[in-house]
C-alpha cells in the first residue's frame with residue numbers, strides 16, 4: 565500500500581479499531597461474574613462510545629456526506645441509529661438491580677453491534693474512492709480534546725457522558 569493510500573485508509577482503520585474495542589468490552593461484560601466488574605466494563609464502553617459518536621457526527625459523517633452524496637441517505641440512517649442508541653442509554657439504571665441492568669445493557673450492546681455492522685458493511689465499504697486523509701488530523705485533535713474533558717474528573721457522571729448529542733456547553737453545565 566502506498567503512503568497516499570495509507571493516509572486515506574487511516575480514518576476508516578481508526579474508526580474500526582474503536583468498533584473493535586467496543587465489541588471487546590461487550591465480550592468482557594458478558595464474561596464477568598461480579599456486578600461491579602460488569603458495571604465498570606459498561607461505563608468504559610459507554611464513555612468510549614460517547615467519544616466515538618461525537619467524532620462521527622461532528623466530523624466524519626458531514627465530510628462523507630459532502631464527499632460522496634450517494635451515501636448521504638445511509639449516513640442519515642446512521643444518525644437515527646445513534647439517536648435510538650442514545651435513548652436506550654438514558655433508560656439504563658447503573659445503580660439499580662444488577663440483573664435488570666445486565667438485561668438492559670445486553671440489549672443495548674446488541675443494538676450497538678448492529679449499528680457497527682451497518683456502518684462497516686454498508687457505509688465504509690463504499691468509501692474506497694473517498695480521500696479521507698484531510699480529516700485524519702482533525703479527528704485526532706478532537707479525540708484528544710474529548711478525552712481530556714472526560715479525564716477531567718467526570719468519569720463517574722454517567723448521564724452527561726452518555727448524552728452524546730448535547731452541545732459542549734450543555735454538557736459542561738450538566
Ligand SMILES: [Fe+2]
Nearest residue numbers: 617620642683
Ligand atoms: Fe456510529
Ligand SMILES: [Fe+2]
Nearest residue numbers: 579616620683
Ligand atoms: Fe462507528
